[in-house]
Amino acid sequence: DGGITQSPKYLFRKEGQNVTLSCEQNLNHDAMYWYRQDPGQGLRLIYYSQIVNDFQKGDIAEGYSVSREKKESFPLTVTSAQKNPTAFYLCASSIPGTGTLGGYTFGSGTRLTVV
């Protein structure tokens, strides 16, 4: 079955450490997105990529980095510069131009906790 796989489901990080969240899709979608979800704030866009080897900052990119070396993969690194990284992270993908059809597919998320 086609879909988006995020791993791990739960992740714990010590303060000052970088950590990478995995997002893999087998839907052949060109566009991929990373959202952060906090209670009472909904989902906020961190980074997005419309094509391989290209990506753009979203609304809250500070303290995060991404890469898009393969169409299927869009890993997110939470760096030590991110002041408050504890949150739920959602990855999504779409075929460019179909977003207006509601054609975003979401992963099941990663819960990151700083300890």
Next chain:
Amino acid sequence: AQTVTQSQPEMSVQEAETVTLSCTYDTSESDYYLFWYKQPPSRQMILVIRQEAYKQQNATENRFSVNFQKAAKSFSLKISDSQLGDAAMYFCALIQGAQKLVFGQGTRLTINP
């Protein structure tokens, strides 16, 4: 920049009753699309209903319908005959132009048996 606002952090309804979730938005564009997404405890995001801004007719999907008021920039979701499985976080979202979904803060819906 576009914004989406959900002013009801929590709502509750009796099973089989009707509930309406509110959403307002702001955008300078005339061509955009609005959505309601459901996020159950599994945290999986599920598309509930979609509305094109250029259409005056309100969208309907089975027990789910919207009241789209373009001039007022309002987009409420009505759930009829509420069922226990409807309990979830509901997010209103808007998309335009560069295909980036913008979400509201969410409304947690509880269904009382």
